[in-house]
Amino acid sequence: MDFSFSEQQDELRRAARRFLQSESSEARVRSAMETEQGYDSRVWEQLSEELAWTALTIPEAYDGLGMSYLDLHPVMEEMGRALLCSPFFATICLGANVLLVGGNEAQKEQHLSAIAAGKTTATLAYAEKGRENGADAIRATYEHAGDGYVLRGDKRYVIDGHTADLIFVAARSEHSRGIEGVSVFAVPANTRGVTRTWTPSMDQTRKLAAITLDRVVVPAGALIGEEGRGWELCERTLDLARIALAAEQVGAAEMCLDMSVEYAKVRKQFGRPIGSFQAIKHKCADMLTMVESARSAAFYASAVAGQGEVDLGEVASSAKAFCSDTFFHCAAENIQIHGGIGFTWEHPAHLYLKRAKASEVLLGEPSFHRERVAMRMGL
Amino acid sequence: MELQLNEAERAFQRAARAWLEEQLNGPYKDLQGRGASGDQDSYIEERIAWGKAMGAAGWNCIGWPKEFGGRGCSIKEEAIFNEEYVRANGPGNVGHIGETLLGPTLIHFGSPEQQQRFLPPIVSGDEIWCQGYSEPGAGSDLANVQTKATLAGDEWIIEGQKIWTSGAQYSDWCFVLCRTDPEAPKHRGISYILVPMKQDGIEVRPIKQMGGSAEFAEVFFDGAKAQKDHVVGGVNNGWKVAMGTLAFERGASTLGQQYLFKQEFEQVVEAAKKSGAAKDPIIRQRLAHAWIGLKVMRVNALRMLEHQGADLNREALISKLYWSNWHRDLGKLAMDILGPEAEILHGAPYELTRMQKWYLFARADTIYAGSNQIQRNIIGERGLGLPKEPR
Numbered sequence: 001m002d003f004s005f006s007e008q009q010d011e012l013r014r015a016a017r018r019f020l021q022s023e024s025s026e027a028r029v030r031s032a033m034e035t036e037q038g039y040d041s042r043v044w045e046q047l048s049e050e051l052a053w054t055a056l057t058i059p060e061a062y063d064g065l066g067m068s069y070l071d072l073h074p075v076m077e078e079m080g081r082a083l084l085c086s087p088f089f090a091t092i093c094l095g096a097n098v099l100l101v102g103g104n105e106a107q108k109e110q111h112l113s114a115i116a117a118g119k120t121t122a123t124l125a126y127a128e129k130g131r132e133n134g135a136d137a138i139r140a141t142y143e144h145a146g147d148g149y150v151l152r153g154d155k156r157y158v159i160d161g162h163t164a165d166l167i168f169v170a171a172r173s174e175h176s177r178g179i180e181g182v183s184v185f186a187v188p189a190n191t192r193g194v195t196r197t198w199t200p201s202m203d204q205t206r207k208l209a210a211i212t213l214d215r216v217v218v219p220a221g222a223l224i225g226e227e228g229r230g231w232e233l234c235e236r237t238l239d240l241a242r243i244a245l246a247a248e249q250v251g252a253a254e255m256c257l258d259m260s261v262e263y264a265k266v267r268k269q270f271g272r273p274i275g276s277f278q279a280i281k282h283k284c285a286d287m288l289t290m291v292e293s294a295r296s297a298a299f300y301a302s303a304v305a306g307q308g309e310v311d312l313g314e315v316a317s318s319a320k321a322f323c324s325d326t327f328f329h330c331a332a333e334n335i336q337i338h339g340g341i342g343f344t345w346e347h348p349a350h351l352y353l354k355r356a357k358a359s360e361v362l363l364g365e366p367s368f369h370r371e372r373v374a375m376r377m378g379l
Numbered sequence: 380m381e382l383q384l385n386e387a388e389r390a391f392q393r394a395a396r397a398w399l400e401e402q403l404n405g406p407y408k409d410l411q412g413r414g415a416s417g418d419q420d421s422y423i424e425e426r427i428a429w430g431k432a433m434g435a436a437g438w439n440c441i442g443w444p445k446e447f448g449g450r451g452c453s454i455k456e457e458a459i460f461n462e463e464y465v466r467a468n469g470p471g472n473v474g475h476i477g478e479t480l481l482g483p484t485l486i487h488f489g490s491p492e493q494q495q496r497f498l499p500p501i502v503s504g505d506e507i508w509c510q511g512y513s514e515p516g517a518g519s520d521l522a523n524v525q526t527k528a529t530l531a532g533d534e535w536i537i538e539g540q541k542i543w544t545s546g547a548q549y550s551d552w553c554f555v556l557c558r559t560d561p562e563a564p565k566h567r568g569i570s571y572i573l574v575p576m577k578q579d580g581i582e583v584r585p586i587k588q589m590g591g592s593a594e595f596a597e598v599f600f601d602g603a604k605a606q607k608d609h610v611v612g613g614v615n616n617g618w619k620v621a622m623g624t625l626a627f628e629r630g631a632s633t634l635g636q637q638y639l640f641k642q643e644f645e646q647v648v649e650a651a652k653k654s655g656a657a658k659d660p661i662i663r664q665r666l667a668h669a670w671i672g673l674k675v676m677r678v679n680a681l682r683m684l685e686h687q688g689a690d691l692n693r694e695a696l697i698s699k700l701y702w703s704n705w706h707r708d709l710g711k712l713a714m715d716i717l718g719p720e721a722e723i724l725h726g727a728p729y730e731l732t733r734m735q736k737w738y739l740f741a742r743a744d745t746i747y748a749g750s751n752q753i754q755r756n757i758i759g760e761r762g763l764g765l766p767k768e769p770r
Binding site for chain 2: 003257275278282289292297370377
């Protein structure tokens, strides 16, 4: 494994930064986050059609570019840096990954080309009300009905669930428990019995929804992977998403550091820039130390994501725990370094603090992931 | 998670491993694992002999250019050798100050005569060096050195005191920062002088540390003499030379160090399983956190090693702060895991267990070679371009 980004990956990063500086400027973020949809459709078209980000990790057989998960990493970092409001994460890192991990040929053909082209947005609905992150989070049920299935339940915290075209739903057979009996179904959003409600959230830059499934009937072909083996599929998908989220956290954390350093160089108190005071300088030094280390954690996870022989759970949880801690730390320090202006609505620092906490508790908070690592250490 | 090696690098690795295994299971068997943190004053004679054996076999100073007696190895090869060295349980290397600090400084700033006189015995392991930087009044504020050197004929006469000098007890030479122009601004009146240790004007007093061992010493200069032409980089130019020395640290030792950390970590995990602490959810969190931290340290190092040629990069800047904090925290975790048993010594009067030794010595990790506070200044100023402290 090479331990540095390739020239091509660096170029992807530069292109992403150029694009996002104009299309995801602070003003554009603020206007997108105030809408219920939560993103600018025009930007979504540009990034899928012109930049082909939605096609990056989709295999060439389905009109994608067939690039690696590590190629996605710099793009994720830049999206985090710019706090891009977009259904990209839900569609690619959750939705497309469900199909790539567990979909059969027909399902991939049916959906992946449209996802690669940006025509279909998707998401994964697995969590339900509460703080469970493992298979116990799944309480929605399915039962056989004729050739198909009937789904019932209440999903929460579904990323972009109110706007996604295609929802992958994790449900369990009645009376099953734990990792047994879980299956995943592809449910078009307009299926009868699906009610989708935006749940306004503290972090306005990524939208969450509640999805109610009231006797939702889906055909046999909606089942992804093997019946009853859906937890494995969920877990691998979630791990891939956690790795992408970790990369996003690195980029956002670095932006917090850059904002702090910039401010510390120009803001003067007691007749000198506050960055010349060790109290401020040392905070920035700690932030850099954490950011570069978090980048190592996420980089390694992205690099091994495509390799079957490594325990994806351990690297994903390691990266998610470390990068969550880093982003939150940097976002909080950024506010402290900015002083009064840092906790106003007007200044962007709060947008990062809010995204930091939201992504920290999304897909498992750090203590969940550390416990998962502890299990894998044989403790 | 390994370095990517090409065929030549793998061959190099095999050769290093074979030689180390043969020697450390043969003639130098007793030295396995000796002279580590907290044990640095043990087996000195034998470790000096070991340094000479390494030199004779061509394993000292492998990263130096060939014209100076090295092998021109890449930093990757140096890292490979270091890792093999630790894997083979090689003893603390008494020659490392000469190899990693004085040698590169002479290669960069020394005169041809100085290079010819001093470099070969470092490569052969015949001369051991120590560093005369810190003083009671010049720790983090290194430029405040007060040890004075005055020219008298063909010799410098040196008066003053150094402190925290590792290995002063057995070193042949010391590179000493001396004030040679008391009138000049403090950074401009310093010279970097090479001083023989075995002379009447020098007295070495070992400093017993909290663990009971003495790897550091105080060095008193009372009319000590040095040759006039043994000033490196010119008279009153010593600050620049000393700062240059810092930049030669390429991080080749990181992989070997991490191998050691991993061994220590595994001992802590074993202790946790044995004591039942591994069932405690908070201990589990801390152990997982430490394990994640160790793996991140390794990727940091591998990224740094692949980032060659560039100026001191961010991964290199954060290295010391990161590992020293990690190591200190591991020591504390180890003691918390042992519970009351943590207190019980190996024996009287003050014989520490291995874990107790590195727990205590780790308190020094965040202080020597640039304290955490100084590291943060360096990261802030060089890595982030923040304005300097008013001086």
